[in-house]
Amino acid sequence: MASTGNGNVSGVTPKASGVTAGRNGLPKISTHKKQNEICHDDSSAPVKAQTIDELHSLQRKKSAPTTPMDGVQGAFANFTEEERHRQQLQSISASLASLTRETGPSLVKGDPARGPVTPRVQHAPDHYVAPTFSASDSSLKSTHVLYNLSPAELYEQAIKYEQGSFITSTGALATLSGAKTGRAPKDKRVVRDDVTEDELWWGKGSPNIEMDEHTFLVNRERAVDYLNSLEKVFVNDQFLNWDPENRIKVRIVSARAYHSLFMHNMCIRPTPEELESFGTPDFTIYNAGKFPCNRYTHYMTSSTSIDLNLGRREMVILGTQYAGEMKKGLFGVMHYLMPKRQILSLHSGCNMGKDGDVALFFGLSGTGKTTLSTDHNRYLIGDDEHCWSDKGVSNIEGGCYAKCIDLSREKEPDIWNAIKFGTVLENVVFDEHTREVDYLDKSVTENTRAAYPIEYIPNAKIPCVGPHPKNVILLACDAFGVLPPVSKLSLAQTMYHFISGYTALVAGTEEGVKEPRATFSACFGAAFIMLHPTKYAAMLATKMEKHGATGWLVNTGWSGGSYGSGSRMKLAYTRKIIDAIHSGKLLSANYKKTEVFGLEIPTEIEGVPSEILDPVNTWSDKKAYNDTLLKLGGLFKNNFEVFVNHKIGKDDKLTEEILAAGPNF
Numbered sequence: 001m002a003s004t005g006n007g008n009v010s011g012v013t014p015k016a017s018g019v020t021a022g023r024n025g026l027p028k029i030s031t032h033k034k035q036n037e038i039c040h041d042d043s044s045a046p047v048k049a050q051t052i053d054e055l056h057s058l059q060r061k062k063s064a065p066t067t068p069m070d071g072v073q074g075a076f077a078n079f080t081e082e083e084r085h086r087q088q089l090q091s092i093s094a095s096l097a098s099l100t101r102e103t104g105p106s107l108v109k110g111d112p113a114r115g116p117v118t119p120r121v122q123h124a125p126d127h128y129v130a131p132t133f134s135a136s137d138s139s140l141k142s143t144h145v146l147y148n149l150s151p152a153e154l155y156e157q158a159i160k161y162e163q164g165s166f167i168t169s170t171g172a173l174a175t176l177s178g179a180k181t182g183r184a185p186k187d188k189r190v191v192r193d194d195v196t197e198d199e200l201w202w203g204k205g206s207p208n209i210e211m212d213e214h215t216f217l218v219n220r221e222r223a224v225d226y227l228n229s230l231e232k233v234f235v236n237d238q239f240l241n242w243d244p245e246n247r248i249k250v251r252i253v254s255a256r257a258y259h260s261l262f263m264h265n266m267c268i269r270p271t272p273e274e275l276e277s278f279g280t281p282d283f284t285i286y287n288a289g290k291f292p293c294n295r296y297t298h299y300m301t302s303s304t305s306i307d308l309n310l311g312r313r314e315m316v317i318l319g320t321q322y323a324g325e326m327k328k329g330l331f332g333v334m335h336y337l338m339p340k341r342q343i344l345s346l347h348s349g350c351n352m353g354k355d356g357d358v359a360l361f362f363g364l365s366g367t368g369k370t371t372l373s374t375d376h377n378r379y380l381i382g383d384d385e386h387c388w389s390d391k392g393v394s395n396i397e398g399g400c401y402a403k404c405i406d407l408s409r410e411k412e413p414d415i416w417n418a419i420k421f422g423t424v425l426e427n428v429v430f431d432e433h434t435r436e437v438d439y440l441d442k443s444v445t446e447n448t449r450a451a452y453p454i455e456y457i458p459n460a461k462i463p464c465v466g467p468h469p470k471n472v473i474l475l476a477c478d479a480f481g482v483l484p485p486v487s488k489l490s491l492a493q494t495m496y497h498f499i500s501g502y503t504a505l506v507a508g509t510e511e512g513v514k515e516p517r518a519t520f521s522a523c524f525g526a527a528f529i530m531l532h533p534t535k536y537a538a539m540l541a542t543k544m545e546k547h548g549a550t551g552w553l554v555n556t557g558w559s560g561g562s563y564g565s566g567s568r569m570k571l572a573y574t575r576k577i578i579d580a581i582h583s584g585k586l587l588s589a590n591y592k593k594t595e596v597f598g599l600e601i602p603t604e605i606e607g608v609p610s611e612i613l614d615p616v617n618t619w620s621d622k623k624a625y626n627d628t629l630l631k632l633g634g635l636f637k638n639n640f641e642v643f644v645n646h647k648i649g650k651d652d653k654l655t656e657e658i659l660a661a662g663p664n665f
Contacts (some may be wrong), residue, residue, distance in 0.1 A: 054539040084276060085109055092145055092235055095251055095284050096224055099217060105228040106142040111157075112231050118423040141330040144232040148275060149260060151422040154234075157257035165258065169435045171421035172450070174428055175258040178290055179320040180304065181427050181445035183328060185527055187319075188306040189299060191216050192539045196310055200336075201532040205522070205642045208530065211299045216309045216316070218297055223288040223316045227253060234260035237278045238267035240330060240388055242464040243394040246343060250330060251281035255289045262424050265451045267330075268398035283333055285315045285326055292319040310336055310530075323426065323451070327401060328528055331385050334396055336530040344388040344539040347525030349373030350381040350395070350466070353582055358393055360386070362524040363475030364503040368556045368627065370402060371571070372475070372578055374414055379461035382454065388469070388543055395464035400457065404428060404448040407439040418456035425450055468547040471581050472540075473554055474524070479504035479516030481558035482615055482629040485608070487578045487599035488591060491544060492661035494551030495537045498523060499643055499658070500636060518632065534646045537658075552581055553599065560618035561627060566579045569612075576607035596633045596665050633663030 038121035054089040093104030146157065155173055158165040164176035176587070187209060190200065192210035200208050227233050232253045241247040252263045270278065292303035299305075304319035306329060315329050331347070338345040349361035349369045363369035370383050382395030383402070402415045404425065409416040418438075419425065426449040429441035439448070454460045474497050476483060489497065501521040529536060544551065556574050560566040589602040594614070604610050611617045619625035640662060646655070 003466070014466045026418055027246040041342045057571055072122055074116070088147065088278075091280060092147070092251075095253060095281070096143075096228055096233075098224060098228075098292040099221060106143050108142045109147060110144060111146060112144045133661055143230060145229055146232055146234045146257075146260070146266075148236060148270075149234065149257075150274050151261060151264065153259040154257045155266070157234075158261070162256060162258060166430070166435060168419075168420050168425060168428075168430055168437050170437075172419045172423040172425045172437075173258075173261065174425045174430060174435075174437070177323060177426055177445070178257075180320040180322040182322060182447045183324055183527070184302075184304050184306065184320055184322075187302055187304040187331075188325075189216075189308070190530075191307070191309040191311065193311055200530050205526070207527045211307060213309070213311075215298050216307050216312075219293055219307050219318060220286065220307055220309075220314065222293065223286040223291070223318055224301075226288045226291045227255060227286065230255055236260055236263050236267070237270065237275060237281065238263065238398070239270060239274075240334060241268060241338075241394055241396050242268060242398075243387060243389060243391065244339060244620060246338070246387065246389060246394075247645075248334070248337065249278060249280075249282045251283070252285045252287065252326060254285075254287040255291075256321065258424065259287055259289065259321075259323055259326065261422075262451050263326055265422070265424060265453050266327050266397055266401060269453070281331070283313045283315070285317065285329065287317040287326060288319075289317070289321045290319070308332065316362050323424070324401065324449070327397075331396065331528045332530055334385070334387070335528055335536075338387055339531060339535065341537065342390070342539075344536065344543060345396070346386045346388060346540075347384065347523065347528060348386055349383050350386050350469075351375055351378040352381055352461060352466045353378050354459060356467055356584065357471075358469040359471040359473055359582060360388075360393070360469050361473050361475060361552070362498070362501075363556075364477075364501065364519065364521055366505070367475035367477045367503050368574065369475055370415075371412070372473075372556075372574065374412075374457070375578075376459060376491075378582070379459055379466075380454070380457050381461050381464050381466050384614055390538075392395060392465060392467040394466075395454070397454070398464075399451060399453045402452075404437075404439050404450050405442065405446050414457050415450065417458075418452045419450050420452075420456070420467035423450055423456070468543070469549050472544060472549050472551045473581065474498065474552065475503075475554050477503045477505075477559035478555045478632075479563040480518075480628050480632050481559070481560065481619075482625065482632055483553070483555040483561045483597070484601045485559070485569060485613060486586070486605070487553040487571065487594075487601050488582075488586070489553055489600075490661065491541055491551065492657040493553075494544065495541050495658045496640075496661040497551075497553055498540060499533050499537050500639060501526065502636065502639075504563075518639075522643075532646060534643060534655075550587065554578070559612055559615060561620075562622075567620070573608045573612070577605060580605050596629050596653060596663050598661075598664060630665060633665055 010106050089109055093107050097104035099218045152460055158173060158175065159167065168174050169438045188209060189211040190196065190208045191213055191629045193213060202208055202210065234257060236252040238250055239247045239251055250267060254260055293300050293305040295303060306325050307316040308329060335345045346360065347362070350358065351373050352358045361369050361373040373383060374380060381393060382397060383400045385396040387394050387396060407415060424439065427444040428437050428439065428448045454464060455462060472494060499522055501524040502518065504516040504518050523529055523536050554574065554577060555567055558566040559569050586602060586605065589604065591600040591602055593600055601613055603613065605613065616622065616625055644659060
């Protein structure tokens with residue numbers, strides 16, 4: 001800029017009167033210190049702080065109270081800010097109360113590193129307890145409660161205090177789950193009492209391993225004592241089920257910021273108004289993480305125990321830091337609570353077309369459930385857990401839990417783009433300098449995962465609810481290569497294949513086995529269901545019949561031979577099939593029936609070679625095809641033996657129809 005004759009810089013107007021100008025028109029710095037003032041630059045207002053601590057306090061804007069008090073209804077409506085905090089702490093103290101001492105711990109809200117935000121509180125017993133002279137170190141201390149922290153706050157806690165926590169190049173939080181990198185189904189137990197004795201599925205094939213009430217309380221006390229001994233605990237108050245009339249209030253008490261952020265993403269996040277009137281939770285998780293159970297405790301077979309008490313509405317986690325135990329534990333709770341309300345809980349993906357047509361996608365790992373339910377031309381209601389009520393479908397969760405192994409931008413752009421600030425990345429490997437994640441690296445585990453809020457998916461439908469489904473799609477990755485690419489199912493066939501929950505896995509090379517291995521998981525989620533599979537099947541049959549939904553069996557596996565000789569079904573063909581189901585064109589197609597399984601298969605689908613629609617046409621060795629078909633049919637029959645003596649529905653008519661809908665040879 002050029003200098004003018006009067007000393008001003010060209011293009012800069014002189015400052016208003018009252019401000020002394022220095023050389024070249026710049027503001028003059030005053031060096032004369034007035035009484036009780038700090039020397040400052042006259043060109044800007046002074047900082048409203050006398051110390052660096054005051055300056056830091058100005059940096060963080062106070063966020064409470066979070067809602068206007070005018071017209072607010074609920075538990076804390078008429079309380080001051082301090083009283084609301086006190087009520088919340090008393091509720092949490094009650095959750096953490098020892099059953100033997102009958103009082104909760106002394107709690108303080110806030111990060112211990114920053115000092116308490118509210119006065120300490122202690123939960124008083126509900127009835128008079130005689131004074132005791134016994135004392136413990138934990139009763140003399142206060143536990144700091146970090147309540148419903150934001151992702152940014154949880155990032156700070158994880159990075160500062162939890163080894164193995166890093167920010168990746170895309171902004172996600174990379175964490176480690178310790179020695180356990182997956183669920184421990186053999187260490188998951190359910191209290192068997194007078195009520196659950198008759199209600200739950202026990203025995204052969206059931207995922208429910210029993211424990212007694214006393215053992216549960218021993219483990220609960222162990223977890224609560226550990227959590228109370230910590231300097232701070234994380235508490236999340238959140239919801240399950242997007243249907244407001246049937247949502248469940250859950251409280252998660254955990255020792256790690258990683259666990260708190262994971263559940264922040266996976267559960268439904270309350271609004272400030274909902275949080276202020278949250279009150280008493282319907283279900284509580286005590287996650288002691290790495291702190292082990294006592295191996296000498298009855299029923300314990302390892303240092304890990306995941307214990308569910310449906311009567312007390314509580315879950316205890318000991319000896320594992322794998323966050324998926326919390327997610328799937330709550331799913332099991334919903335599988336118990338929702339059918340009591342005549343609501344069907346489902347392990348499925350769900351999406352909706354522009355015209356409101358809803359489709360459910362069932363499938364085990366590797367069948368393409370997530371890939372096929374995520375469609376840019378349709379709205380995503382949810383990717384994993386849903387309810388089907390008299391009003392329609394609703395997502396149980398507030399987030400997605402996606403596999404990351406071999407993830408690429410080209411194959412899964414939505415998941416790739418969702419891995420950003422706020423997302424939890426479990427057990428991934430990244431470059432130590434650039435922090436770029438290598439999704440091909442299995443050094444820690446093959447079960448690498450990403451947990452992110454569902455709104456990170458661009459076409460997610462918020463709120464995550466929809467009308468009654470028109471199509472129920474059962475996905476199977478048939479590595480035997482004998483199931484058709486698509487079959488239209490009768491109601492009885494839908495029930496048979498729903499109860500069977502079939503897919504086929506290819507054995508690892510280390511086992512030296514090349515043949516595929518059949519896997520059956522009742523209701524496509526046997527590890528999480530609480531009632532007998534036939535009860536869920538009966539509810540599904542009733543809802544499908546009432547609302548006119550059509551069942552489909554889609555094979556995303558092999559064609560032209562079994563694994564090793566045939567080839568994997570092209571994803572492009574499968575998408576064309578799914579598109580034809582959504583559009584309704586497949587309902588009006590011509591069909592013919594297959595041997596053994598008696599499946600109705602279309603003779604023509606636009607964009608799909610007609611010769612592959614009947615698998616026998618793709619096999620050069622017809623005898624090998626027939627032998628493999630009979631082999632698979634036999635595996636289905638053997639698996640279904642455990643269900644043949646169970647009544648489905650009000651009479652045995654449906655039971656007989658379902659049994660007849662299986663393989664016939």
